[in-house]
Amino acid sequence: MKGAAVGGQxxxxxxxxxxxxxxxxxxxxxxxxxxxxxxxxxxxxxxGDRWRRSLQLRVITATFVVxxxxxxxxxxVLMQQIAQNIxxxxxxxxxxxxxxxxALAQGWxxxxxxxxxxxxxxxxxxxxxxxxTSSTSGTDYAVIVTLPPKYQGSPVFSGGASVGxxxxxxxxxxxxxxxxEQERRPNPSVLRFEPHSMSVLGQPQAPGLVYGGPFGSVYQxxxxxxxxxxxxxxxxxxRTLLLVGVAVVFLLAAIAWLVTRWVVIPVRLAAxxxxxxxxGNLDERMQVRGxxxxxxxxxxxxxxxxxxxxxxxxxEDLSQVQRQFVSDVSHELRTPLTTIRIAAxxxxxxxxxxxxxxxxxxxxxxxxxxRFESLLTxxxxxxxxxxxxxxxxxxxxxxxxxxRQSADVAQQLAERxxxxxxxxxxxxxxxxEVDRRRVERIxxxxxxNAVEHGENREAVVTVAADSVAVAVAVRDFGVGLRPGEEQLxxxxxxxxxxxxxxxxxxxxxxxxxxxxxxxxxxxxxxxxGEPGRGSVFRLTLPRIAGEALAGSPLPLEPGAADVDxxxxxxxxxxxxxxxxxxxxxxxxxxxxxxxxxxxEVSGQPREASDSDAPSHPPxxxxxxxxxxPRGAVGxxxxxxRRGAGPAPDSGRESEVPARG
Amino acid sequence: xxxxxxxxxxxDDDAALAEMLGIVLRxxxxxxxxxxxxxxxxxxxxxxxxxLVLLDLMLPGMDxxxxxxxxxxxxxxxxxxxxxxxxxxxxxxGLESGADDYIVKPFQSKVLIARVxxxxxxxxxxxxxxxxxxxxxxxxxGHAVKRAGEPLSLTPLEFDLLVALARKPRQVFTREVxxxxxxxxxxxxxxxxxxxxxxxxxxxxxxxxxxxxxVVTVRGVGYKAGPG
Numbered sequence: 065m066k067g068a069a070v071g072g073q074x075x076x077x078x079x080x081x082x083x084x085x086x087x088x089x090x091x092x093x094x095x096x097x098x099x100x101x102x103x104x105x106x107x108x109x110x111x112g113d114r115w116r117r118s119l120q121l122r123v124i125t126a127t128f129v130v131x132x133x134x135x136x137x138x139x140x141v142l143m144q145q146i147a148q149n150i151x152x153x154x155x156x157x158x159x160x161x162x163x164x165x166x167a168l169a170q171g172w173x174x175x176x177x178x179x180x181x182x183x184x185x186x187x188x189x190x191x192x193x194x195x196x197t198s199s200t201s202g203t204d205y206a207v208i209v210t211l212p213p214k215y216q217g218s219p220v221f222s223g224g225a226s227v228g229x230x231x232x233x234x235x236x237x238x239x240x241x242x243x244x245e246q247e248r249r250p251n252p253s254v255l256r257f258e259p260h261s262m263s264v265l266g267q268p269q270a271p272g273l274v275y276g277g278p279f280g281s282v283y284q285x286x287x288x289x290x291x292x293x294x295x296x297x298x299x300x301x302x303r304t305l306l307l308v309g310v311a312v313v314f315l316l317a318a319i320a321w322l323v324t325r326w327v328v329i330p331v332r333l334a335a336x337x338x339x340x341x342x343x344g345n346l347d348e349r350m351q352v353r354g355x356x357x358x359x360x361x362x363x364x365x366x367x368x369x370x371x372x373x374x375x376x377x378x379x380e381d382l383s384q385v386q387r388q389f390v391s392d393v394s395h396e397l398r399t400p401l402t403t404i405r406i407a408a409x410x411x412x413x414x415x416x417x418x419x420x421x422x423x424x425x426x427x428x429x430x431x432x433x434x435r436f437e438s439l440l441t442x443x444x445x446x447x448x449x450x451x452x453x454x455x456x457x458x459x460x461x462x463x464x465x466x467x468r469q470s471a472d473v474a475q476q477l478a479e480r481x482x483x484x485x486x487x488x489x490x491x492x493x494x495x496x497e498v499d500r501r502r503v504e505r506i507x508x509x510x511x512x513n514a515v516e517h518g519e520n521r522e523a524v525v526t527v528a529a530d531s532v533a534v535a536v537a538v539r540d541f542g543v544g545l546r547p548g549e550e551q552l553x554x555x556x557x558x559x560x561x562x563x564x565x566x567x568x569x570x571x572x573x574x575x576x577x578x579x580x581x582x583x584x585x586x587x588x589x590x591x592x593g594e595p596g597r598g599s600v601f602r603l604t605l606p607r608i609a610g611e612a613l614a615g616s617p618l619p620l621e622p623g624a625a626d627v628d629x630x631x632x633x634x635x636x637x638x639x640x641x642x643x644x645x646x647x648x649x650x651x652x653x654x655x656x657x658x659x660x661x662x663x664e665v666s667g668q669p670r671e672a673s674d675s676d677a678p679s680h681p682p683x684x685x686x687x688x689x690x691x692x693p694r695g696a697v698g699x700x701x702x703x704x705r706r707g708a709g710p711a712p713d714s715g716r717e718s719e720v721p722a723r724g
Numbered sequence: 725x726x727x728x729x730x731x732x733x734x735x736d737d738d739a740a741l742a743e744m745l746g747i748v749l750r751x752x753x754x755x756x757x758x759x760x761x762x763x764x765x766x767x768x769x770x771x772x773x774x775x776l777v778l779l780d781l782m783l784p785g786m787d788x789x790x791x792x793x794x795x796x797x798x799x800x801x802x803x804x805x806x807x808x809x810x811x812x813x814x815x816x817x818g819l820e821s822g823a824d825d826y827i828v829k830p831f832q833s834k835v836l837i838a839r840v841x842x843x844x845x846x847x848x849x850x851x852x853x854x855x856x857x858x859x860x861x862x863x864x865x866g867h868a869v870k871r872a873g874e875p876l877s878l879t880p881l882e883f884d885l886l887v888a889l890a891r892k893p894r895q896v897f898t899r900e901v902x903x904x905x906x907x908x909x910x911x912x913x914x915x916x917x918x919x920x921x922x923x924x925x926x927x928x929x930x931x932x933x934x935x936x937x938x939v940v941t942v943r944g945v946g947y948k949a950g951p952g
Contacts, residue, residue: 395808395809396808398808398828398829398830399738399741399808399829400738400740400741401829401830402741402744402806402829402830402831403738403740403741403744404830405830405831405832405833406741406744406745406747406748406831406832406833406836407744409748409832409833409834410744410747410748410751410833437830440830459944460944
């Protein structure tokens with residue numbers, strides 16, 4: 065019962081408004097402390113950063129610390145010396161005064177007898193006499209004449225100009241008195257003294273010196289010398305020294321700052337020059353002034369820059385020559401290749417009249433010439449990119465339209481494979497400033513790839529747009545890509561498994577060209593893939609040619625649920641609505657995750673491929689006069705001769721199964 | 725449609741290719757003659773009076789472009805360029821110098837024959853037909869064009885282009901459609917062909933080619949005949 069009650073109280077306490085306020089206060093405090101700590105930490109980090117980065121700061125700080133230490137030690141020693149000297153001279157003059165006084169007192173009449181009734185008067189006379197010489201000796205002191213305690217009689221004293229005793233006459237220090245008493249003879253040369261606190265007028269407990277000695281029968285004479293003046297001059301010296309020391313330290317730091325500036329500024333200039341040089345500004349040079357070490361630094365820096373520039377120019381020339389060579393070779397090859405091509409056509413047309421092996425040879429010649437041509441075309445296109453000779457013919461184009469048109473080749477291939485290509489296009493046109501020919505080539509390439517590597521499953525083309533970009537994603541549900549291959553697919557002549565025989569007619573350059581095409585637009589071409597889940601190639605192009613892209617209207621990686629949901633969701637862009645539900649909606653033909661696919665089997669040559677066209681001749685070659693054969697989009701068009709497309713017109717006069 | 729078998733002048737410095745072209749052309753019933761360098765091309769052209777010229781752009785002696793210009797200055801005979809370079813600059817330069825069409829090496833014999841035939845193709849005795857756009861009148865059968873009564877000299881290709889546009893005034897033709905109707909391409913190929921030839925046509929028929937009134941550009945779509 066009691067425990068429960070206490071618990072209840074605790075709960076009640078926790079809920080009381082005061083407690084809540086206190087808690088809030090505590091929280092505020094904790095937050096404040098945290099903030100302060102964070103700010104302090106940031107400041108420390110900042111200073112530390114500055115410290116690490118600035119040579120100048122470090123040099124100045126070191127100079128400051130070291131010179132400060134040196135000046136402190138020096139000042140200390142100097143002060144000691146000065147104090148000693150002052151005290152020593154004071155002691156000397158005090159000893160003089162005392163011995164003169166003792167001699168005078170010794171010769172005073174009546175002091176040789178033991179104290180009697182007249183000794184008071186004698187002591188008084190002596191004291192006044194001694195004090196009167198104070199003005200002539202130039203030292204200020206007080207004089208006391210005393211008798212040992214066993215003799216009755218009060219001590220007699222006289223203060224100086226600035227020395228006096230307030231209240232009772234002090235008794236001299238016991239140690240001194242003892243020493244004086246032990247001195248039997250009045251020996252003025254042996255003088256005892258001791259610093260003693262005495263009250264100087266207006267300044268109680270001032271430091272001072274006390275001298276004493278015996279005279280006469282048992283009389284004792286004591287001198288009090290105040291050290292006020294010495295103390296004053298010592299303080300003055302100390303102040304001066306401190307001022308000079310601080311000035312010296314700061315002066316040294318300033319000198320260090322100046323010197324490091326002289327050294328550091330050229331070094332900083334050199335660093336800046338090197339940075340500019342490294343960012344490609346090869347004309348950057350340092351100013352050479354005079355002939356000192358820094359001038360030598362500038363000179364060698366400039367020499368380095370010059371030789372670097374020279375080397376780079378040589379390299380540039382070399383690569384220019386190489387690119388020109390590739391381009392020239394490609395062009396020079398074309399004329400003989402034309403002759404060979406036409407000769408092969410003639411032989412091929414006449415193969416019926418040949419025996420079996422020459423006939424078959426004519427067929428092989430024909431089909432392999434196709435491949436050779438595709439390779440040459442792609443090579444030329446790549447060399448054009450390498451030579452930076454590619455130009456963008458951008459015009460406003462509906463990318464959906466381009467996507468549909470570029471699908472025709474892949475569509476034929478897909479029909480032969482018994483699969484289909486599904487389009488998910490937004491209702492509104494996706495207008496973008498693009499080079500139609502290049503975008504068509506990219507998409508044709510991606511689509512043919514998707515059909516080829518799609519393991520006879522459908523390929524999905526999704527187009528989406530937002531206010532600044534248009535994206536096309538081509539999805540297949542084939543073997544997919546292994547980790548790391550997303551980048552490799554764009555490499556020239558790359559194959560997933562080099563040992564695997566080439567079964568498709570690709571040149572191995574298609575995706576490289578597609579990537580270059582995308583980059584020329586200022587766009588992106590990216591790949592995603594997972595073994596067994598298929599792959600996605602996403603092309604993103606800016607709506608206005610040359611504008612920088614910040615993002616893509618389409619996701620690259622399909623969502624996790626997408627393994628069986630074929631649909632790549634269309635994002636509702638600001639300008640473009642969702643696709644009609646009937647096309648974007650559910651996917652009854654959901655593809656199961658093809659777990660049966662072994663990753664090893666997935667070593668499909670993922671090269672930027674064309675199609676395996678030679679084995680699938682389109683029908684009706686001769687009837688297609690005049691003009692271009694169906695499907696050979698741009699096959700005779702400059703710069704796009706089968707750039708990426710398959711060679712569907714090969715062997716169209718009859719079946720030329722290049723490979724069984 | 726009747727296919728005209730005709731005389732073809734092949735101007736090419738590559739002996740093997742020229743011979744091969746000869747074999748193919750003869751096989752199709754054409755009558756080829758060969759010239760190997762540019763300087764003698766004009767002479768051969770005048771002697772031989774071909775129905776079509778196959779012209780390699782890279783020639784020893786006079787350049788293919790210059791040969792093309794000279795032929796065009798004398799005659800409207802169809803010229804098909806053979807070129808190893810497919811860059812825009814080269815192609816447009818060739819077309820602007822007067823070529824009707826071009827083929828990029830390497831090409832198939834079929835393609836070559838198809839292009840040659842397309843350029844030689846003429847409809848059988850076209851029905852007497854008079855067309856007019858603005859102040860330009862076209863006599864289709866007579867193959868004559870007059871502007872304000874003054875005869876204009878057009879190449880057959882330019883004439884075909886003008887007729888195609890004039891037959892359906894106010895209809896907008898895309899470049900692809902024109903390529904198919906005038907050049908005989910079945911597929912969208914190279915729209916530069918259309919652009920260059922429209923410019924050449926305008927230079928001949930328009931009063932001010934900078935502000936065309938007869939062949940009008942419809943931005944983003946193509947071309948149409950007639951003012952407005």
